[in-house]
Amino acid sequence: MRALVDGFPLVWQHDAIANSNLSVKYWLTDKQNHNMYGESDCVFHDDVLSLSGIRASAEGSYRGKYLPDKFYSENTNLIDIVEKMLRLRVYNYSKTNSYIYKDQSTLRRFIFKEISYWDYVLKKYKIEIVVHEAMPHTHDSYIIYYLAKINNIKTMIFHRASDGISMRFFLAESMDDLTPIRVIDSDDRNRSKPKRNAGPPVYSDYGKDNPWNQSVYISDVLKGIAKIMKNPFVFAVTFPKKFSILVERLKLALVRFIYKLEYRSLCTDTLPNKKIIYFPLHVRPEDSSYPVGGNFEDIIYCIEYIRGKIDDDVIIAIKEHPNQRYLDGNMYFGYYRELMKHKNIILLDQKLTSDEIIDKCNIVMTTNGQTGWECLLKGKPVVLFATAWYTDFPYVFFVDDVDVMSLINGDVHVDREKVDEFYSTYLSSSYPGTTNLVVEHALDISMEDNIASISGAINDKVSEWKE
Secondary structure, three states: OEEEEEOOOOHHHHHHHHOOOOEEEEEEEOHHHOOOOOOOOOEEEEHHHHOOOOOOHHHOOOOOOOOOHHHHHHOHHHHHHHHHHHHHOHHHHHHHHHHHHOOHHHHHHHHHHHHHHHHHHHHHOOOOEEEEOOOOOOHHHHHHHHHHHHOOOEEEEEEEOOOOOOOEEEEEOOOOOOOOOOOOOHHHOOOOOOOOOOOOOOOOOOHHHOOOOOOOOHHHHHHHHHHHHHOHHHHHHHHHHHHHHHHHHHHHHHHHHHHHHHHHHHEEOOOOOOOEEEEEOOOOOOOOOOOOOHHHHOHHHHHHHHHOOOOOOOEEEEEOOOOOOOOOOOOOOOHHHHHHOOOOEEEEOOOOOHHHHHHHOOEEEEOOOHHHHHHHHOOOOEEEOOOOOOOOOOOEEEOOOOOHHHHHOOOOOOOHHHHHHHHHHHHHHOEEOOOOOOOHHHOOOOHHHHHHHHHHHHHHHHHHHHO
16 A cells, blocks of 8 residues: 555664555655665655655655635634644744744644645655554644545554553554454453553653653763863864754753742642542643643643532642653743642652552542553552543543542442453554654564564554455
8 A cells, every 4th residue: 555654763663664565655754764765766754854844855846835725714623733733842843943933824824834735745646544653743743644534545553552561552543543442352362461560661761761851961961071072173063063952951951940949849748638639740742642632731721620520628639740841832930830729739749659649549530641550450440531542441431421529439449350351352452562762672572573563563454454
């Protein structure tokens, strides 16, 4: 099938695509691997340049024109979501295309042109299938996904479904169906039982190991100075770029320090002996918070939404994600104080572990985070605001489909045998491995097997569609 591939920039990811039965005609990916794919008629498009609206080099003669205005008028949902994606990531985007934020009209015209270009690409290259490495969460990826859907082009989204110990993934055909569970024959079940991690999930990278970490480490600065002293000429040539990067990192570190200072001044390491909802926060923005989370990417909205469903004496215990990034998203100075203005809210010290908190809370409420799974394995019900990989498990509820107070009061008792049985279905409905370049260190299979698993999953889905 003629494919447009979104992502998969690393060598091993490239191999997984190359070993599949796809015939890739357009590849939106990192420029470092543009010469790796074997098909000579595959067009590569630098995904970083794409964020600025720069077209693929092979499309240098493209002269953009708008789609009929009727399309924009009838697809306002697409435009609204793309605009929100751009605004949530205004800090990172504005470093390369700040002009689009000049005013509302300029931003809208940019979106209209992006939609027109990707509509042109899908039609020119006669794309039959779009493959996303991860949940579409940048404006160009989401436009591609949306246009594919309305043009009856098959979509394949690789979605992480790790139980916290083993890395697994499944293929979703739609962003509305982000759970791997399917009906299978009883003989096909894997009878394993889920295990609990004593600490954070195996794929977690906190602190310095986190690839998006915004802190500045003295050790890194000293190493850089040592390199400069060894080769002053190289230093002179690269100084302007390196200096601007250092200034940027220092700026981010300062902002992070101020936010952390505010958080630490308000948090507590003590949980009161009362009814408690544990509400752990996601990294924001990311695909799980938006677009998957929809309106619930707004944490203050979540808190007010929860408060409307519970008694006044119930405590909502919030813990910030250790890898939270600042300057993007809905963050602003005074944000945590704004949270604390709501009744019976406490911010938890980040040194407290999820295990400690889950033990003392009544339920966990989360957009779709891994903490919900940890809670379920500890025998407590979970309330979600959006779809998670474990959505279909028993004792997992959507926020509007359950009486939250009945869960808090202990009216629902988790039957671990039912959870274990569903876990067998989950294993049989997903694949071992990962496409995620950030968590490849957590693989519990060889990279060769991981590549084969990804290729096999693609081929399985393509075969399914051809039947």
